[in-house]
Amino acid sequence: MNNIIDYVWLVPLFPLVGFLLNGLLRNSLSKPLTGIIGSGSILASFVVSVLIFMQVKTGATGIVTLFDFISYDKTNIPFAFQVDQLSSLFLLIITGIGFLIHLYSTAYMHDETDMHFARYFAYLNLFVFSMLLLVLGANYVIMFIGWEGVGLCSYLLIGYWFKNIEYTSAAKKAFVMNRIGDLGFLLAVFWILSKLGTVTYSEVFEKVNLLSANDITIITLLLFVGATGKSAQIPLYTWLPDAMAGPTPVSALIHAATMVTAGIYMIARSNILYTMAPTTQAVVTIIGLATALFAATIALKQNDIKKVLAYSTVSQLGYMFLGLGVGAFTGAVFHVMTHAFFKALLFLGAGSVIHAMHHEQDIRNMGGLKKYLPITHITFLLGCLAIAGIPPFSGFFSKDEILAAAYAKNPILYVLGVAGALMTAFYMFRLYAMTFLGKFRGTHEQEHHLHESPAAMTIPLIVLAALSVVGGLVGIPEVLAHNAHALEEFLAPVFAKSTALAKPHEIPHSTELLMMGGVTALVLGIIAYAWGKFSKYEKSAEESAGFGKVLENKWYVDEIYEAVITKPVNAFGKLLAKVDKYGIDWVVNGVGRSVQYASRQVRLLQSGQVGNYVLLMVVGIIILFAIQIFLKK
Amino acid sequence: MNSIPLTHILFVSTALFFIGMYGLFTRRNMITMLMSVELLLNSVNINFVAFNKYLYPGNLEGIFFTMFIITIAAAEAAVAIAIIINLYRSHQSIDVEDATDMKY
Numbered sequence: 001m002n003n004i005i006d007y008v009w010l011v012p013l014f015p016l017v018g019f020l021l022n023g024l025l026r027n028s029l030s031k032p033l034t035g036i037i038g039s040g041s042i043l044a045s046f047v048v049s050v051l052i053f054m055q056v057k058t059g060a061t062g063i064v065t066l067f068d069f070i071s072y073d074k075t076n077i078p079f080a081f082q083v084d085q086l087s088s089l090f091l092l093i094i095t096g097i098g099f100l101i102h103l104y105s106t107a108y109m110h111d112e113t114d115m116h117f118a119r120y121f122a123y124l125n126l127f128v129f130s131m132l133l134l135v136l137g138a139n140y141v142i143m144f145i146g147w148e149g150v151g152l153c154s155y156l157l158i159g160y161w162f163k164n165i166e167y168t169s170a171a172k173k174a175f176v177m178n179r180i181g182d183l184g185f186l187l188a189v190f191w192i193l194s195k196l197g198t199v200t201y202s203e204v205f206e207k208v209n210l211l212s213a214n215d216i217t218i219i220t221l222l223l224f225v226g227a228t229g230k231s232a233q234i235p236l237y238t239w240l241p242d243a244m245a246g247p248t249p250v251s252a253l254i255h256a257a258t259m260v261t262a263g264i265y266m267i268a269r270s271n272i273l274y275t276m277a278p279t280t281q282a283v284v285t286i287i288g289l290a291t292a293l294f295a296a297t298i299a300l301k302q303n304d305i306k307k308v309l310a311y312s313t314v315s316q317l318g319y320m321f322l323g324l325g326v327g328a329f330t331g332a333v334f335h336v337m338t339h340a341f342f343k344a345l346l347f348l349g350a351g352s353v354i355h356a357m358h359h360e361q362d363i364r365n366m367g368g369l370k371k372y373l374p375i376t377h378i379t380f381l382l383g384c385l386a387i388a389g390i391p392p393f394s395g396f397f398s399k400d401e402i403l404a405a406a407y408a409k410n411p412i413l414y415v416l417g418v419a420g421a422l423m424t425a426f427y428m429f430r431l432y433a434m435t436f437l438g439k440f441r442g443t444h445e446q447e448h449h450l451h452e453s454p455a456a457m458t459i460p461l462i463v464l465a466a467l468s469v470v471g472g473l474v475g476i477p478e479v480l481a482h483n484a485h486a487l488e489e490f491l492a493p494v495f496a497k498s499t500a501l502a503k504p505h506e507i508p509h510s511t512e513l514l515m516m517g518g519v520t521a522l523v524l525g526i527i528a529y530a531w532g533k534f535s536k537y538e539k540s541a542e543e544s545a546g547f548g549k550v551l552e553n554k555w556y557v558d559e560i561y562e563a564v565i566t567k568p569v570n571a572f573g574k575l576l577a578k579v580d581k582y583g584i585d586w587v588v589n590g591v592g593r594s595v596q597y598a599s600r601q602v603r604l605l606q607s608g609q610v611g612n613y614v615l616l617m618v619v620g621i622i623i624l625f626a627i628q629i630f631l632k633k
Numbered sequence: 634m635n636s637i638p639l640t641h642i643l644f645v646s647t648a649l650f651f652i653g654m655y656g657l658f659t660r661r662n663m664i665t666m667l668m669s670v671e672l673l674l675n676s677v678n679i680n681f682v683a684f685n686k687y688l689y690p691g692n693l694e695g696i697f698f699t700m701f702i703i704t705i706a707a708a709e710a711a712v713a714i715a716i717i718i719n720l721y722r723s724h725q726s727i728d729v730e731d732a733t734d735m736k737y
Binding site: 606607608609610611614615618 | 659
C-alpha cells in the first residue's frame with residue numbers, strides 16, 4: 001500500500017459489510033458477535049481513516065474513481081470518492097465518534113432481544129455508511145445518495161421502537177421534513193447539471209464563473225433549503241427534537257457524527273458558490289442566527305433531558321450556519337468538530353443517566369445523581385463547560401471564532417450571537433444542576449437501583465470528555481498564540497478560492513481580547529446564577545405562566561404548523577377524496593350502470609318465441625337487401 | 634319444351650317460398666314449422682333447377698346444388714325430428730310457445 005488514498009473505498013465498505021452481516025444474519029447472531037461486527041467494522045473504518053488523514057496531512061489529495069455511475073450523451077457522472085482535507089477530517093469525526101457510540105450501544109441496548117439488537121446495529125452501520133458516502137462523494141449525485149441514505153436511516157432508527165405509535169409518527173415527521181429539504185437539494189443538482197453539464201465538485205468550482213449571478217443565487221438557495229431540512233434549521237427544524245424518540249445513542253449519532261452535520265459539510269464543500277452569492281450568504285446568516293436564538297429560548301424551559309440537548313443542537317447548528325453565512329468556513333467546520341465531541345458526550349452522558357434511572361427522562365424527577373454516577377457526572381460537567389464556551393475547553397475556541405467573524409461582518413450579529421451563547425450556558429447548567437446537584441427527587445425504587453453504567457458506556461464518555469477538553473487546541477486564535485491555528489492551516493486549500501475572493505475583515509487584537517474576556521465573564525456569571533438557582537430546585541406543581549409557558553410549549557411552532565399546513569392540507573385531501581368519490585367514481589360507475597341498463601333492455605328481445613326470432617331474422621335480411629340495393633344506386 | 638317461360642316457374646317458386654314463410658310465422662306446432670321449412674328449401678330447389686335449365690343449359694352446377702340441398706334437408710329433418718321428440722319428452726308438448734325456458 002504505497003498510497004493509502006487509493007484504498008479509500010475501504011472506509012465505507014466496512015460499515016456496509018457490517019450492515020449486511022448484521023442485517024441478514026440477525027436471527028442467528030448472538031449479541032456479543034453482533035456487537036463485535038457492528039463496532040469492529042466502524043473501528044476498521046476509523047483505522048483506515050486515520051491512515052488517510054496522515055497521508056492528507058502531508059498534502060496529498062486525490063479523487064478515486066471506482067466506476068461510471070451515470071453516463072449519457074456528453075455527461076458522465078462517475079462513482080468517485082474525493083479525498084481532501086475537508087473530507088478526511090469528516091471521516092475522522094464520523095468513524096471515530098461513530099465507533100465510540102457503537103461501543104456504547106453494546107451496553108446501552110443490552111436489554112433488547114437478539115434479533116432487534118442485530119437490527120439496531122445493522123441500521124447503525126448503514127447510517128455510518130450513508131454518511132461516509134455523503135462525505136466522500138466527489139460529486140453532488142454521490143452526495144445525494146448518502147444524503148438520502150442518512151434520511152432513511154434516521155427514519156429507521158427514530159422509529160426503532162416501532163410498536164410505540166408516537167415514536168413511529170416522530171420517525172415519519174423526520175422523514176417528511178427531510179424530504180422537503182431534499183427536494184431543494186435535488187432541484188439544485190439538476191440546475192447545476194443543466195447549466196454546467198457536470199456535477200463533479202472540481203469541475204463545477206472550476207466553471208463557476210460561467211454561471212450568472214442569478215443562477216448562483218438560486219442554486220445556493222436551493223442547496224440551503226436542503227441544508228435546512230437535514231441540519232434542522234428554521235423552518236424545518238421541528239423533526240430534530242422529536243427525533244428523541246429513538247434510542248439515546250442514536251440521538252448522539254444523529255446529533256454529533258452523522259446527519260445534521262451534512263448540511264454544514266455541503267455548504268462548506270460548496271463554499272465558493274456561497275462566497276459568490278452574497279444574497280444567499282445573508283439568508284444563511286439570518287436563518288442561522290435566528291435558529292440559534294430561537295432554539296436556545298426553547299431549551300431554557302424544557303424538562304426532558306434529551307429535549308434540552310436536542311434544542312441545544314439545533315441552536316449550535318444555527319451557530320455553524322451563522323459561521324458559514326459570514327464566510328467563516330473554517331470556524332463552522334471547527335464548530336462541527338468540537339460540537340461532535342461535546343454533544344456526543346452529553347448525549348451519551350444523558351443516556352447513562354436515563355439508563356441508571358430506568359428510562360426516566362424528566363429532569364424534575366432527578367437531582368443529586370452526583371454521588372451515584374461519578375464518572376457520568378464528571379464527564380457531563382466537562383461537556384457542559386465545553387458547550388458553554390469556557391476557556392480552554394473546546395467549545396470556547398470554535399464559538400469564539402464564529403462570533404469574531406460575525407463581529408467583523410456586523411456587530412449586531414455579534415451581540416445576538418453572544419446572547420445565544422449566554423442562553424446556552426444557562427440552559428446547560430440548569431440541566432446539569434437539576435440532574436446532578438441537589439437531592440434526589442425520584443421514587444425510592446429508582447433511588448435503590450441507581451448505579452454507574454458499565455465500562456462499555458463509561459469508556460466512550462471518558463474518551464469524549466478528553467476530546468471535548470483538548471479538542472479546541474487545534475484552533476487557537478491568532479490573538480492568543482501566533483500561527484497556532486492548525487485547523488485553519490490544514491483546511492486552507494479547500495477554502496482557498498473563497499478566501500481569495502472575500503478577504504476576511506481583521507479585527508484589532510485588543511478588541512478581540514476584550515470581547516473574549518467579556519463574554520467569558522458573562523458566561524461564568526450566568527453559570528453561577530444557574531448553578532445557584534437550580535441546585536436548590538424543588539419539585540412544585542405550579543405551572544409556569546405567561547412567556548415561560550410559551551417557551552415550555554416551544555413557541556407553539558408545532559401547533560402553528562399543524563394549523564397552517566397540516567390542517568389545510570388534510571382538508572384539501574378530504575375535499576379531493578369527495579371529488580374522487582362523487583365525481584370520478586360517479587362517472588366510472590355511471591358508465592358501468594348505463595351499459596348494464598342498456599343490456600337489460602336489449603335482453604328483452606330474447607323472448608323465447610321462435611316466431612319472433614324468425615321474424616327478426618327476416619326483417620334483418622330485408623334490411624340488408626335494402627342497404628345493398630340503395631348502395632348499388 | 635320452351636313453351637313454359639322462366640317467369641312462370643319463378644312465380645311458382647316465389648309463391649311456394651312465401652307460403653313456407655307464412656307457415657313458419659303463423660304455426661306454433663313444430664312439425665308444421667318443419668314442413669314450412671321444407672317448402673322454403675324446395676322453392677329454392679326449383680329456382681336452382683330452373684335457372685340452370687334456362688340460362689346455362691350446358692352446365693350442371695344448379696343440379697348439383699339441388700342434390701346437396703335435398704341431402705341436407707333430409708339430415709336436417711332427422712335432426713329436427715329428434716329435437717322435437719326430446720322436446721315432447723320434457724315438455725309434453727311440441728308447441729313452440731311452451732318452450733320458453735331460454736328466454737332472457
